[in-house]
Amino acid sequence: MKAQITLTVNEAKRMIAKGLAGHPAIRTALSKGKIFLKGGTTVSALAEELVNRPMRISGRISPQGTKTGREYSGGFHCAVIEKGILLDAEASLETTVAGLKAHDVAVIGANAIDVFGNAAMMYGAPLGGGPGIIISGMLAEIPNVFIAAGLEKLVPGSLTETIPSVARKGVRWAMGMAVGLTPVSGRIISEDKAIKLLAQVNCTVIGRGGVMGAEGATTMLIEGEKSEVKTIFDIAAALKGAGTSGTPESMAECAFPHDKCKNHFACIYKHKFKSSKRIK
Numbered sequence: 640m641k642a643q644i645t646l647t648v649n650e651a652k653r654m655i656a657k658g659l660a661g662h663p664a665i666r667t668a669l670s671k672g673k674i675f676l677k678g679g680t681t682v683s684a685l686a687e688e689l690v691n692r693p694m695r696i697s698g699r700i701s702p703q704g705t706k707t708g709r710e711y712s713g714g715f716h717c718a719v720i721e722k723g724i725l726l727d728a729e730a731s732l733e734t735t736v737a738g739l740k741a742h743d744v745a746v747i748g749a750n751a752i753d754v755f756g757n758a759a760m761m762y763g764a765p766l767g768g769g770p771g772i773i774i775s776g777m778l779a780e781i782p783n784v785f786i787a788a789g790l791e792k793l794v795p796g797s798l799t800e801t802i803p804s805v806a807r808k809g810v811r812w813a814m815g816m817a818v819g820l821t822p823v824s825g826r827i828i829s830e831d832k833a834i835k836l837l838a839q840v841n842c843t844v845i846g847r848g849g850v851m852g853a854e855g856a857t858t859m860l861i862e863g864e865k866s867e868v869k870t871i872f873d874i875a876a877a878l879k880g881a882g883t884s885g886t887p888e889s890m891a892e893c894a895f896p897h898d899k900c901k902n903h904f905a906c907i908y909k910h911k912f913k914s915s916k917r918i919k
Contacts, residue, residue: 658833679748704814713888
């Protein structure tokens with residue numbers, strides 16, 4: 640049997656969360672260990688799926704560019720799920736990550752993925768802030784690191800070639816904070832892979848993009864036994880209209896003046912430029 644579904648970006652994030660929530664490694668860690676989460680909208684969707692609590696969103700890309708949050712309260716940006724409870728890990732990132740065991744799991748996001756299986760994260764603060772400092776060490780500590788990243792993050796070319804040419808220092812003007820890219824390693828879970836975690840089906844991406852809120856959407860063909868295909872179709876139908884995951888307080892983006900402005904390079908907004916026409 641075949642069925643066709645279309646997921647908006649936010650719906651795809653929720654599909655990824657559902658797929659990850661059922662992964663054997665995450666189920667084991669949920670019952671017997673710890674799950675470390677580095678906040679982003681897709682990872683926040685996973686936190687909602689596992690413990691019914693969203694996370695605080697810090698960096699984000701909005702129509703204004705690469706921005707951070709206006710508020711730094713209201714939820715956890717880095718957290719650990721232990722015994723079914725979401726615990727703040729911000730104040731003890733290094734000791735928390737160093738204490739992870741082999742059967743524990745970490746889930747992070749990415750700002751870019753490529754067709755070669757590479758992933759990268761944007762850093763707009765010095766050394767990526769607290770999370771940036773521990774991510775490389777975390778990747779060396781435990782085997783179960785998942786990168787939750789939808790297909791809207793797919794970029795042309797090879798990130799291996801792109802990353803060396805990108806750095807936040809040296810950018811003259813930026814819509815928001817200038818960012819660099821750092822490679823991250825792990826098992827990338829996008830919406831097509833999440834679907835295969837949820838049912839025994841084949842999933843083929845047949846189109847991207849759309850209009851009226853479907854910009855960045857993914858259209859997929861699902862093939863398999865009727866009951867398995869129906870499982871995915873029903874999940875996709877139930878996700879229709881899903882919004883962005885994140886604590887409400889953290890969704891407002893930064894605006895000049897902001898206490899983080901001093902750490903952000905090249906931002907045109909802190910120089911009070913209203914549009915690119917005023918850049919000389």
